[in-house]
Amino acid sequence: MKDQQQHQIPKFALWILRIIAPSHKRDLLEGDFSELYHEEFQSKGQFRANFWFWKQLLLSFPSFVQHSLLFGLVLLRSNWKMALRSFQRQAGYSFLNLSGLAIGIACFLAIMMYVNDERSFDKFHSDYENIYRVLDFRKVDGIGEESASAPIPLGEVLHNDFPEQIESVVRFFNFQAPTLALARTSSNGIVKQFNEGSIYFVDGVFFDTFNFPLAQGNPETALLAPNQIVLSSKMAKKYFPDEEAIGKVLIFEDKHSMVVTGVLGVVPTNSHLNFDFLISFSTLDNPEVLSERLRTHWIWNPAWTYVKTKPSISKEQLEAQLSGFVQRHFPESRKDRVKLYLQPIVDIHLHSKLDYEMSANGDAAYIYVFSSIAFSILLISCFNFINLTTSRSTKRAREIGMRKVLGGYRSQLIRQFLGESILVAFLALLVAVPLLAVMIPVLNEFSGKSLSISVLVAPIPLVALIGLALSIGLISGTYPALIMSRFKPVVAIRGTRFVENFKGSLIRKILVLAQFCLSITLIAGTIISIQQLDFLRNKKLGFESDQVVLLPTSRSPILSSYAAFKAKSLDHPAVLALSTAEDIPGIRHQTGGYKVKGASSEFQFPRLVVHDDFANTLGLELAAGRGFQSTFETDPTDAVVINETLLKLLEWDSPSEAIGKSFSGKAIIGVTKDFHFTSLHRPIGPFVLERVWNTMESLYFSARYIAIRVNTANIEAALSHIENQWAEFAPDRTFEYLFLKDLINDQYEDENTMSSISIVFTILSVLIACIGLLGLISSTTERRKKEISIRKVMGASVSNLLILLSSSYVKLVVIAVLIACPLAYVLANYWLEYFAYQIDITVWPFVTSGMLAVLIVISTISIQTVKSALTNPVNSLRNE
Amino acid sequence: MTTLSRTEEILLLMVCKLGDDAYGMQIREEVRLLTGKLYSVGGIYVPLDRLVNRKLLSQLEVESGNDRLGRPRRRFEITALGLEQLKTIRKMEEKMWNLPISLLEKLKLT
Numbered sequence: 001m002k003d004q005q006q007h008q009i010p011k012f013a014l015w016i017l018r019i020i021a022p023s024h025k026r027d028l029l030e031g032d033f034s035e036l037y038h039e040e041f042q043s044k045g046q047f048r049a050n051f052w053f054w055k056q057l058l059l060s061f062p063s064f065v066q067h068s069l070l071f072g073l074v075l076l077r078s079n080w081k082m083a084l085r086s087f088q089r090q091a092g093y094s095f096l097n098l099s100g101l102a103i104g105i106a107c108f109l110a111i112m113m114y115v116n117d118e119r120s121f122d123k124f125h126s127d128y129e130n131i132y133r134v135l136d137f138r139k140v141d142g143i144g145e146e147s148a149s150a151p152i153p154l155g156e157v158l159h160n161d162f163p164e165q166i167e168s169v170v171r172f173f174n175f176q177a178p179t180l181a182l183a184r185t186s187s188n189g190i191v192k193q194f195n196e197g198s199i200y201f202v203d204g205v206f207f208d209t210f211n212f213p214l215a216q217g218n219p220e221t222a223l224l225a226p227n228q229i230v231l232s233s234k235m236a237k238k239y240f241p242d243e244e245a246i247g248k249v250l251i252f253e254d255k256h257s258m259v260v261t262g263v264l265g266v267v268p269t270n271s272h273l274n275f276d277f278l279i280s281f282s283t284l285d286n287p288e289v290l291s292e293r294l295r296t297h298w299i300w301n302p303a304w305t306y307v308k309t310k311p312s313i314s315k316e317q318l319e320a321q322l323s324g325f326v327q328r329h330f331p332e333s334r335k336d337r338v339k340l341y342l343q344p345i346v347d348i349h350l351h352s353k354l355d356y357e358m359s360a361n362g363d364a365a366y367i368y369v370f371s372s373i374a375f376s377i378l379l380i381s382c383f384n385f386i387n388l389t390t391s392r393s394t395k396r397a398r399e400i401g402m403r404k405v406l407g408g409y410r411s412q413l414i415r416q417f418l419g420e421s422i423l424v425a426f427l428a429l430l431v432a433v434p435l436l437a438v439m440i441p442v443l444n445e446f447s448g449k450s451l452s453i454s455v456l457v458a459p460i461p462l463v464a465l466i467g468l469a470l471s472i473g474l475i476s477g478t479y480p481a482l483i484m485s486r487f488k489p490v491v492a493i494r495g496t497r498f499v500e501n502f503k504g505s506l507i508r509k510i511l512v513l514a515q516f517c518l519s520i521t522l523i524a525g526t527i528i529s530i531q532q533l534d535f536l537r538n539k540k541l542g543f544e545s546d547q548v549v550l551l552p553t554s555r556s557p558i559l560s561s562y563a564a565f566k567a568k569s570l571d572h573p574a575v576l577a578l579s580t581a582e583d584i585p586g587i588r589h590q591t592g593g594y595k596v597k598g599a600s601s602e603f604q605f606p607r608l609v610v611h612d613d614f615a616n617t618l619g620l621e622l623a624a625g626r627g628f629q630s631t632f633e634t635d636p637t638d639a640v641v642i643n644e645t646l647l648k649l650l651e652w653d654s655p656s657e658a659i660g661k662s663f664s665g666k667a668i669i670g671v672t673k674d675f676h677f678t679s680l681h682r683p684i685g686p687f688v689l690e691r692v693w694n695t696m697e698s699l700y701f702s703a704r705y706i707a708i709r710v711n712t713a714n715i716e717a718a719l720s721h722i723e724n725q726w727a728e729f730a731p732d733r734t735f736e737y738l739f740l741k742d743l744i745n746d747q748y749e750d751e752n753t754m755s756s757i758s759i760v761f762t763i764l765s766v767l768i769a770c771i772g773l774l775g776l777i778s779s780t781t782e783r784r785k786k787e788i789s790i791r792k793v794m795g796a797s798v799s800n801l802l803i804l805l806s807s808s809y810v811k812l813v814v815i816a817v818l819i820a821c822p823l824a825y826v827l828a829n830y831w832l833e834y835f836a837y838q839i840d841i842t843v844w845p846f847v848t849s850g851m852l853a854v855l856i857v858i859s860t861i862s863i864q865t866v867k868s869a870l871t872n873p874v875n876s877l878r879n880e
Numbered sequence: 881m882t883t884l885s886r887t888e889e890i891l892l893l894m895v896c897k898l899g900d901d902a903y904g905m906q907i908r909e910e911v912r913l914l915t916g917k918l919y920s921v922g923g924i925y926v927p928l929d930r931l932v933n934r935k936l937l938s939q940l941e942v943e944s945g946n947d948r949l950g951r952p953r954r955r956f957e958i959t960a961l962g963l964e965q966l967k968t969i970r971k972m973e974e975k976m977w978n979l980p981i982s983l984l985e986k987l988k989l990t
Contacts (some may be wrong), residue, residue, distance in 0.1 A: 028925075028941075060922075
């Protein structure tokens with residue numbers, strides 16, 4: 001009757017169950033488990049049944065040990081005493097053990113706090129699950145823009161169209177300007193004037209929608225009426241150092257008076273919305289602030305639009321109706337390509353890399369990288385603990401033998417040792433907390449966060465900490481406890497030559513191997529990430545960013561006398577060329593709709609609107625034709641410059657062939673060689689340059705930056721000359737400049753942070769592994785003290801002994817290198833795919849990290865081995 | 881005198897309901913059907929043992945067949961003390977819920 005046979009739990013699993021189940025319930029549980037296992041097997045198959053078994057075992061574990069732990073540790077005071085005594089007796093080793101574990105725990109906690117903070121972004125809003133950002137994607141054939149912001153009127157109209165679904169809409173708007181001018185005239189006539197980087201116009205329901213705290217002012221009305229402004233507490237101090245800010249007046253762009261109606265309280269740092277000033281959206285109704293045409297424009301999409309839906313409405317429900325909305329309201333020319341999406345606010349920080357983000361976001365990939373580093377470090381330190389404890393176990397053989405002879409059960413011994421390792425884990429946790437307090441400021445320095453150790457003092461983190469220490473104690477204590485409790489009393493008590501069994505040392509070797517695999521993987525990964533970063537910083541971008549200075553000029557009066565400013569600035573020999581740009585070249589761009597011959601609909605291509613001499617200013621290389629020049633009067637209306645990628649897309653064979661051809665109603669006057677107009681995360685796509693129209697409105701709208709090429713050798717003089725010109729033409733505005741090179745490097749800040757953090761933690765992980773190795777080697781040399789002495793007496797040299805003692809470890813590290821390199825290669829490749837432009841992975845990172853590991857191991861080992869090889873053999877042979 | 885906790889009340893009632901079938905795993909399944917909470921295989925015995933210690937339940941080992949590797953089962957039975965406690969708590973609950981209908985309707989508790 002074969003098929004009637006019971007499906008039995010695998011022998012090994014049953015054995016584990018027998019070990020961990022409390023003795024008085026052992027039979028019962030075995031029965032229960034096998035009965036249910038059988039049922040599970042029949043209904044779901046072997047794999048699921050096994051999975052079920054291990055899951056249940058894990059879940060039952062707390063109930064198994066709650067008695068043992070309580071009674072094993074608390075009630076048997078003698079165990080405490082023994083634990084403390086063995087601590088004292090082996091002070092050096094205990095110190096190594098404890099410090100390794102403590103550093104490991106501190107690293108783990110530090111990284112986890114970072115990760116936790118990253119994951120907590122925007123969750124402080126009470127209705128965060130119902131808040132979405134409206135995304136405005138405009139793509140034809142996959143080319144175009146994925147905008148995080150939408151047209152200005154969209155928010156209002158959306159609310160009107162879906163009053164049943166939407167509770168409130170908040171728009172953020174800043175003219176897409178990097179800075180805006182704000183000033184204050186105090187009572188004694190002193191003017192304070194600044195260019196402020198984070199001013200936003202927001203709708204009146206701002207404080208209903210988001211949970212930003214208002215320290216002073218009424219949240220209902222603070223942003224309702226026109227010309228009202230709310231300040232952050234920092235800005236309130238900056239503009240009104242000694243007085244109440246409420247009710248005072250700030251001047252926006254020289255002429256618009258804004259009344260301060262609120263001061264923000266402590267704003268949570270884990271928000272993707274960062275602002276210093278909020279101005280009521282109704283202020284924009286004044287045509288002097290924003291022209292009627294732009295305010296009702298459905299193509300220009302500069303407003304970050306957030307909707308809060310009614311609780312019963314799901315994202316999909318509302319999203320499904322948005323295509324109808326597009327058809328109803330968008331202009332005819334855009335209806336075919338606009339797709340609106342809703343993005344949950346909590347996804348923005350980690351999962352959003354769109355065009356026109358409010359500020360650079362974090363990245364979920366780094367959360368995974370950091371988490372795996374954290375777990376690797378914890379694992380390395382647990383392995384340390386296991387190795388150190390087992391290698392030292394012979395020291396306690398007599399104690400174990402004695403206990404057994406006096407009638408101690410094995411289970412009691414297991415409990416005792418488990419209790420001890422849990423004790424050590426808790427001590428390590430206590431040491432780890434001050435270490436963490438040291439680490440957190442360093443981490444903050446690198447990451448720009450403001451983490452604080454005080455968040456750990458709350459019920460949930462405290463329980464988690466205790467759980468962490470418990471599980472570390474159990475995970476790293478189980479194996480040593482099983483090994484040590486197995487000693488045969490006769491052998492143990494006799495205390496003679498405890499010949500180490502092969503299996504024990506094998507497991508120890510495997511653990512050392514695993515530690516070094518992890519460390520080497522981390523080292524190699526770090527080296528590769530440094531190389532990639534270096535590559536990003538130094539890659540030729542196709543233009544010369546080093547020499548370019550940008551002046552933010554959005555809505556600046558300087559533009560009204562642009563021609564004169566340009567002419568005067570170029571008077572200085574160190575000022576080489578000057579132009580304007582619609583956005584920061586090399587980082588961001590706008591897009592435009594273009595007709596392509598043969599295609600029925602328009603394409604949406606990346607574009608910059610620029611002024612004369614743009615190619616010269618940036619040092620763009622032209623493959624054919626020319627750039628925009630003031631001598632050609634038809635340039636503003638009739639000319640475009642395209643890049644080589646677009647040339648290929650349009651299927652012209654050579655650049656010169658394209659010159660003079662018509663493109664979307666304009667003539668192509670030049671073809672630039674491909675240059676990186678966005679970050680190196682993205683490949684070069686088609687790109688169009690257009691000339692600003694010769695109208696003041698066009699200039700105001702499109703010249704967000706004046707780009708100036710200066711001679712770097714004489715940069716001080718050039719800048720002061722430009723500043724003088726600025727003061728002459730725009731005396732009311734603060735002069736401000738940015739180096740393009742810095743802005744471009746800032747794009748890789750995420751990668752920078754990741755690389756610096758991983759360098760620190762890689763070093764720490766190697767340190768922990770070394771601490772373990774040091775302990776291990778010292779116990780081996782001690783055990784082999786007599787052997788070494790005899791060899792020495794027989795004439796072995798110090799170097800002979802060194803090789804003897806360290807060869808096995810060096811072998812291990814070599815094997816570790818062989819295992820770790822492919823692993824690191826695969827992981828690094830995975831990371832590099834994230835960039836459109838990557839380094840080729842060479843052998844060097846692996847060779848370097850391997851050599852480094854071997855070097856570290858040899859020097860660690862030498863500390864111990866040299867010491868024991870140099871000791872006088874008489875000392876260790878004298879007493880038998 | 882301490883009254884039973886809700887968990888204890890549920891467990892005692894389930895033991896009564898199962899009668900001769902009141903074995904650990906069966907109780908676990910009944911609790912799941914009632915409350916949706918699934919105890920782990922080992923975990924179910926923790927509250928049961930506590931009830932046994934408080935003499936609200938008694939237990940006996942029952943021989944079993946091949947399907948349990950010949951391991952015994954443990955059957956639970958309610959004691960007189962346990963029944964008394966259930967009675968007390970039932971009375972208390974009835975009193976607790978003895979509210980005017982109008983109030984219940986107002987609170988939408990009917």
